[in-house]
Amino acid sequence: xxxxxxxxxxxxxxxxxxxxxxxxxxxxxxxxxxxxxxxxxxxxxxxxxxxxxxxxxxxxxxxxxxxxxxxxxxxxxxxxxxxxxxxxxxxxxxxxxxxxxxxxxxxxxxxxxxxxxxxxxxxxxxxxxxxxxxxxxxxxxxxxxxxxxxxxxxxxxxxxxxxxxxxxxxxxxxxxxxxxxxxxxxxxxxxxxxxxxxxxxxxxxxxxxxxxxxxxxxxxxxxxxxxxxxxxxxxxxxxxxxxxxxxxxxxxxxxxxxxxxxxxxxxxxxxxxxxxxxxxxxxxxxxxxxxxxxxxxxxxxxxxxxxxxxxxxxxxxxxxxxxxxxxxxxxxxxxxxxxxxxxxxxxxxxxxxxxxxxxxxxxxxxxxxxxxxxxxxxxxxxxxxxxxxxxxxxxxxxxxxxxxxxxxxxxxxxxxxxxxxxxxxxxxxxxxxxxxxxxxxxxxxxxxxxxxxxxxxxxxxxxxxxxxxxxxxxxxxxxxxxxxxxxxxxxxxxxxxxxxxxxxxxxxxxxxxxxxxxxxxxxxxxxxxxxxxxxxxxxxxxxxxxxxxxxxxxxxxxxxxxxxxxxxxxxxxxxxxxxxxxxxxxxxxxxxxxxxxxxxxxxxxxxxxxxxxxxxxxxxxxxxxxxxxxxxxxxxxxxxxxxxxxxxxxxxxxx
Amino acid sequence: xxxxxxxxxxxxxxxxxxxxxxxxxxxxxxxxxxxxxxxxxxxxxxxxxxxxxxxxxxxxxxxxxxxxxxxxxxxxxxxxx
Numbered sequence: 001x002x003x004x005x006x007x008x009x010x011x012x013x014x015x016x017x018x019x020x021x022x023x024x025x026x027x028x029x030x031x032x033x034x035x036x037x038x039x040x041x042x043x044x045x046x047x048x049x050x051x052x053x054x055x056x057x058x059x060x061x062x063x064x065x066x067x068x069x070x071x072x073x074x075x076x077x078x079x080x081x082x083x084x085x086x087x088x089x090x091x092x093x094x095x096x097x098x099x100x101x102x103x104x105x106x107x108x109x110x111x112x113x114x115x116x117x118x119x120x121x122x123x124x125x126x127x128x129x130x131x132x133x134x135x136x137x138x139x140x141x142x143x144x145x146x147x148x149x150x151x152x153x154x155x156x157x158x159x160x161x162x163x164x165x166x167x168x169x170x171x172x173x174x175x176x177x178x179x180x181x182x183x184x185x186x187x188x189x190x191x192x193x194x195x196x197x198x199x200x201x202x203x204x205x206x207x208x209x210x211x212x213x214x215x216x217x218x219x220x221x222x223x224x225x226x227x228x229x230x231x232x233x234x235x236x237x238x239x240x241x242x243x244x245x246x247x248x249x250x251x252x253x254x255x256x257x258x259x260x261x262x263x264x265x266x267x268x269x270x271x272x273x274x275x276x277x278x279x280x281x282x283x284x285x286x287x288x289x290x291x292x293x294x295x296x297x298x299x300x301x302x303x304x305x306x307x308x309x310x311x312x313x314x315x316x317x318x319x320x321x322x323x324x325x326x327x328x329x330x331x332x333x334x335x336x337x338x339x340x341x342x343x344x345x346x347x348x349x350x351x352x353x354x355x356x357x358x359x360x361x362x363x364x365x366x367x368x369x370x371x372x373x374x375x376x377x378x379x380x381x382x383x384x385x386x387x388x389x390x391x392x393x394x395x396x397x398x399x400x401x402x403x404x405x406x407x408x409x410x411x412x413x414x415x416x417x418x419x420x421x422x423x424x425x426x427x428x429x430x431x432x433x434x435x436x437x438x439x440x441x442x443x444x445x446x447x448x449x450x451x452x453x454x455x456x457x458x459x460x461x462x463x464x465x466x467x468x469x470x471x472x473x474x475x476x477x478x479x480x481x482x483x484x485x486x487x488x489x490x491x492x493x494x495x496x497x498x499x500x501x502x503x504x505x506x507x508x509x510x511x512x513x514x515x516x517x518x519x520x521x522x523x524x525x526x527x528x529x530x531x532x533x534x535x536x537x538x539x540x541x542x543x544x545x546x547x548x549x550x551x552x553x554x555x556x557x558x559x560x561x562x563x564x565x566x567x568x569x570x571x572x573x574x575x576x577x578x579x580x581x582x583x584x585x586x587x588x589x590x591x592x593x594x595x596x597x598x599x600x601x602x603x604x605x606x607x608x609x610x611x612x613x614x615x616x617x618x619x620x621x622x623x624x625x626x627x628x629x630x631x632x633x634x635x636x637x638x639x640x641x642x643x644x645x646x647x648x649x650x651x652x653x654x655x
Numbered sequence: 656x657x658x659x660x661x662x663x664x665x666x667x668x669x670x671x672x673x674x675x676x677x678x679x680x681x682x683x684x685x686x687x688x689x690x691x692x693x694x695x696x697x698x699x700x701x702x703x704x705x706x707x708x709x710x711x712x713x714x715x716x717x718x719x720x721x722x723x724x725x726x727x728x729x730x731x732x733x734x735x736x
Contacts, residue, residue, distance in 0.1 A: 076690070076693065076694060077689075077690045077693035077694060078693075079686055079689045079690045079693055080686045080687070080689075080690055111720065112719070112720055112721055114695070114719050114720075115694070115695050115719055115721060118693075118695075198689070198692035198693050198697055199692065199697045199698060202695070202697050202700075231722075235706065235715070236706075239706055239708050239709070239715065240709070241709045242709070244708070244709045245709055329724070332724075333708055333713055333715070333724040334708060334709060334710070336712075336713055336724070336726065337708075337710045337711075337712045337713070337726075338710075340726065346713075346724075440684070441726075441728075443687050443690055443691075443729060444713060444724060444725065444726045444729060445690065445691060445694055445723055445724075445725055445729060446713075446723065446724045447721060447722070447723055447724075448715060448722040448723065448724055449722075
C-alpha cells in the first residue's frame, strides 16, 4: 500500500514554492508585466547552452505570499526555433532539465488576438493550468475597439484577466486567479483544442472569437493606418527612401559616440579608482610580494573587469531603449539587405558597431540576433572591428613610421578603421560560405512592433540586471586571466640576461623583475618565431603582455626597453626615442624599420589579442572550440599577414 | 472594380504596394513555409505590402493586423491573387 501523496493539502502551503512562467509571442508585453508583478525585483538568469537571458523574480509581498515568476523569451513559432524560442519551447513542453513550471501566464496582446491565441493553443495543449493576461487594452481603446475579458474567458474556458502593467491595474487580480487555478486540475478547455496545423488552427481561433473573415479585416489600407496613426507616421520617416538612411546614420552616430566618448570619463574614473587603491596597498607594504599580488594581480584584475562596466551599461541601456521603442527592428530592416548578403542578420549592425568601441559588450549585443547561425557569424567577425584598445598601439606605431606627418598618420588611421569593417564583412561572407555551405539564409520575417513611449523604469531595471549578469558571468574568467598574466610577468626562473650586461643605466627593480620574468623567458623562447616579423624578443614580451589588453603593449614596451619617465606622456615620448635607436643585440641593426612597424600594425589589425574577449565569447557561445578556434585563427592570420607584409616589403626594397 | 486582374496569381514580392491581396498558397522550402503559416500567412488570408524600404528589400507586409519585414525571397514564396 502506498500512502496517498497529500498534494491537495500541500497545495495550499506550497503556493510560494511554485513557479509560474510568463509565455507569449514577442512584443506581447511580458517584460512590462514581469516588472509589475515583481515590483521591479527581477534578475537575469542564465541557463546552460547558448546564452539566453531569462528574467526571474518573485511577486511583491503586499499582494499575498510571494510567487516565483520566470519570463520566457517570446516565441513566434515552434517550427525552426531560434535559440531563444527553443529554450521557451523546452520549458513549455516540460523538456527543460532545470525549469519546471506549475502554471502558465499566457500574455496576449488584445490587438492581435488571432495570432496570440493560436500560440496559446500550443501552451494550453501541454495540460498545465493557464491564465490569460490580456495586455495592450489601452491601444485597443485608442482605435475604438473592445475585447470583453469575461466573454473571451467563457469562449475559451480559461480565466482571462485584463492587466494594465504600466499602472499596475489588474495585477493583484491576476495573482489571485493564479493562486486559484493551481489548486484545481486544469479542465478541458476550448483553447487546448486549437490544433497544431496552422490553417485549421487559425480557422478554429476565428470560430472561438465569433468573428467572421470580413469583420476582422479592415476594408482598406486607410483603416490599417487608422489603427495606429503614430506608428504609421513615424515609419513614413524611419523607412523613407531618402530620409530613412540619414536618420539611421544619426542613430548610429549617437550610439557609437555614447559608447566611445561618453563612456571614456567614466572608464577613466574607474581606472583611477583602481590604480589609486592599488598604489595605496603597495605603498602600505612596500617590497612585499603579497601586497604586490593584491595590488597588481587582484585589484588590477578586478579593475580590468570593472573598466568595461561603463561601456557595457551604456550599450545595454541604449540597446534596450532601441528595442523597447521599436526602432531596432526598423534599423535592422534598413540594413538587412547588405548584411544578409554576407550571411549576417539585419540586427548584426549593433554588435558590429559596438565592436569599434570594445569587443566585449559587442559580443553581448549579439544576443539580440534571433537566429543561431547569424549570431555565431556575427560573434566571429567582432574581433576584427578596430576596438578602442588598439588606438594607443596604432598611435605609437603610426607616429614611429611617419614621425613628421601627423596628417598622413590620421589618414592611415582612418584607413585602418574602414578596412577593418570591409575585411570583417569579407570574412563573414567567406567564413559563412565555408562553415555553412549548403544553407540558405534563415528566415527574416521580423515583426515590426508598434512604437511605444519607452518605459524608463523597465529599461533601467533590465539594463542593470544584464550588466550585473555580465559582472557575475564574464567577470571571473577575466580576473583569473589578469592574475595569471601578472604572475607570468612578475615571477621568473631568475636567469640572468647577458643582453643587459653592458647597459649604462642600471635597470630599476621592477624592470629587472620584468627582464627575468616568465613572460621574458617566453619572449626569448619564441624569438625564432618573431624574427620573420622583423622584431626581437623584447617586442615579443610586449605582444604577450598585450593579451591582457591590447593597450598594455605600450606600457610593456616601455618597461622592456627600459624607458624612464615621470608620467605616461614623457614615457611615451621616451619610448618613441628609444624605438628610433633600438637595435638587435646580435647584429646591431635597427629593429623598428618601416617594414617591421607596418608588420606590427598588420599583426594588431588581425590578431585576437584580448583574453577577455576569448572568455566572453566562450561564455556566450558555450563552446571552447568556437572561442579557441577564433583565437588561433585570428592570431595565426595576424602572424601570417605580418610576416607576409614584412618579407614582401623587404622584397620590394623597403626595409 | 478590377476583379479580373485580381484573379491572376502572382508572387507577393511582385505585388503592388498599398493593395489588399488574398493568399492562394505557399510555395517554398517546407520548414520556412511552415513558419510563415504559423506567423499567420494562411491561404485565404488577406495581405498587403504597406511600404518598401530604401533598398527595396525587405518589404513591410501586413497580415492579421501585424506588420512584418519580409525579405523579397521570402515574399516570393507567398502566392497571392
